[in-house]
Amino acid sequence: MMTLLSAPASPFGRKVKITAKLKGLFDQLSVENIDTSQPANPVLKARNPLQKIPVLILADGTELYDSQVICEYLDSLVADPRLIPASGMVRFKTLRRGALADGLMDAAVLLVYEQRFRPEAMRSEAWTARQQSKIDQTLAHLEAQPPEWSGQPDYGDITLASALGYLDFRHGGRWRSNHPALVAWLGQFGQSISAFDETAPR
Amino acid sequence: MMTLLSAPASPFGRKVKITAKLKGLFDQLSVENIDTSQPANPVLKARNPLQKIPVLILADGTELYDSQVICEYLDSLVADPRLIPASGMVRFKTLRRGALADGLMDAAVLLVYEQRFRPEAMRSEAWTARQQSKIDQTLAHLEAQPPEWSGQPDYGDITLASALGYLDFRHGGRWRSNHPALVAWLGQFGQSISAFDETAPR
Known part of the structure; x- marks a missing residue:
């Protein structure tokens, strides 16, 4: 048995949960919710x-983090479906797509923290604009060349779906109005991958 | 020829540069400095x-990020020295050590940004304490079980050295007073690995 320290709203925790479900490992995970506020x-x-979630605790007590390391570890435990290609440029492009979606989450989380940890007079327009620009540029980049839906999501897809789900959950889904290709892609992901709905923050 | 978008002060750029030097690939890199302020x-x-450095641009124009992806890519190009073990728990523990040092950099960079992007009245004590706690806890954790110096640094060592170098550069080296084992380790790293001094921010 493994323990996953996570939180229902965490997009980084969600990508790990979706990964565990796709690999058939979720019932070997005991999920412990952590209040990081x-x-x-x-x-x-x-x-x-670092006091960051998610953390995966293995049966022997070994801790693994961050979310990319955990996902790669889970991917290594079971052969199929392979979520991160083993080698070659296809591997590095998959990891790059994961890093892009992780960066989307980081910026979106920083915007939430700007609200959560600071009274209104201490919120910075320049900082907010800086993070929002990362989100806007990344969404525009992805919209211009949206991922193709193959029916077999990889690590990059899982991470992107978790990031977009977080924009829905914490940022009112405003991204949807001007990114129709990404909206369509996420719709296909959600319809095909039941783990997406099963891990949605409520 | 490859191009590395980076900045002299970036600890994430520094780990890539050290990696490239240890792999004998640095003279295939054209480093372009970016002002991210x-x-x-x-x-x-x-x-x-995401507008983050470092970015590695391959000869065919393909971009790679973030720093972990770039380091793994460079590691894959040349067999020796192997910086990230190919498989097994030794791989995941190396990646975890890299993630820990990346998190140290993230918190240290956020503290610098708190100063750079906000006038004094808009700086949050709670936010600063939150990031400082991540740094302090991580240093205490590492001090209690410092990395052993084998003479053959791996990806985790390279990332940690870059993080500690950033604490020296941007945070006045205050970490040194109460972490003697880490100070000794970084001294050995710097004496043995000329790439460390060669990539130091000036």
Whole structure:
């Protein structure tokens, strides 16, 4: 049995959960929810000094993070479906797509934190614009060359779906109005991959 | 020939440069410095919609990011020295050490941005304490079980050295006073690996 420290709203936790479900490993995971809005959660701090979720705790107590490392570990445990190609440019392009979607999440999370941790007078328009620009540019980039839906999602797809799901959950889904190709892609992902709905934040 | 978009002060760029030097690939890199303090650098934006450095541009124009993906790509081009073990728990523990050091850099960079992007009245003590706690906990964790110096640094070592170098450069080296084992480790790294000094921010 493995333990996953996560939180229902975390997009980084969601990509790990979707990965575990696609690999048939989810029932070997005990998910423990961590409230990261409070400083210094002792359970999390003892497992990851960065105090970030997700953390995967293996049966022997070994901790793994961050989400990319956890996903690659889970991918290595079971042969099929392969979510990260083993080698070659297809591997690096898959990892790049994951890094792009991770960056989308990072910017979206920083915007939430700007609201959560600061009273209104201490919120910076320049900082907000900087993060929003990362989101807008990345969505425009993806919209111009949207991922093709093959029916077999890879690690890049899983991460992107989790990032877009977070924009729906925490940013009111405003991205949908001007990114029809991405909206269509996410619709196909959600219809085909039941793990997406099963891991949605409520 | 490959192009690396980076900046002299970037710890994420530094780990890529050290990796390239250890792999004997640095003279195949043309390093282009990007000023990320200004919004929307057009060169960077065209190559990475997240507008983050480093970006590696391959001879055929393919862009790779983030720094972990670039380091793994460079590691794949030349057999020796192997910086990221190919498989097994030793691989995941190396990647975890890299993720820990990346998180150290992220928190240290966010503290610099708190100063750079906000006038004093808009700086948050709670936010600063949150990031400082990540740094302090991670350093304490590493100090309690410092990496062993084998003479053959791996990806985790390279990333950690770059993170500690950034704490020296941007945070006045205050970490040194109470982490003697890490100070000794970084001293050995710097003495043995000339790429460390060669990539130091000036």
